[in-house]
Amino acid sequence: MKSTKIVDAKGLSCPMPIVRAKMAMDELQSGDILEVHTTDKGSQADLVAWADSGGHILEKELNEDDVFKFWIKKA
């Protein structure tokens, strides 16, 4: 999947993954894809709920070598 922007939030703990995602999302246009990488254990649930609340679409998520990856399409 082609990402418009990638946020590397690996190693960052709560609440930074969603704070960084929000800051990056603010700079994108509707329909753009934001890719987020995290390692915080709670961040998976956090990002899914965050995307849902903003009306964004979680296109894909996967867990590779303890890194959570998300592709979120901006509403």
Place this chain on the structure above:
Amino acid sequence: MEENKGTTIVVFSGELDKVMAAFIIANGAAAYGHKVTMFFTFWGLNTLKNESAPKVKKGFLERMFGWMMPKGPNKLALSQMNFLGAGPKLIQHVIKKHNAMTVPQLIELAEQQGINLVACTMTMDLLGIEKEEMMDGLTYAGVGAYIGDAEKANTNLFI
């Protein structure tokens, strides 16, 4: 996006752990696009003191209060396991170890995210705290302003 959502937090407590929790929730809510207000009253006010503020002339009672209260976010005690100040040092260590954020960093992030930090003027008077001792960028108000924000918000917490 979510302009109509809001979160308000009354920060009544002045302990490191409780204040840290309040700022983490506030910053998370700001990331959700909420309009966030943190209303600091009683012991919570000590969080917003400027460590390097010059001495302010005060009456005896106010000076006594000043001696007994922490001066700024780096001087807060823990609500549990404080061990006469050893606990907060231990917490600073684990915060670093887990790449979490310290209270001063969380305050800076809150300012970046446009969180409204409100100091309660009535309790500032009670505790003998002057504006000159506080950080820059604060709003000074009372319960009237807080309720004004709270009635528009859908998450209202008291910590």
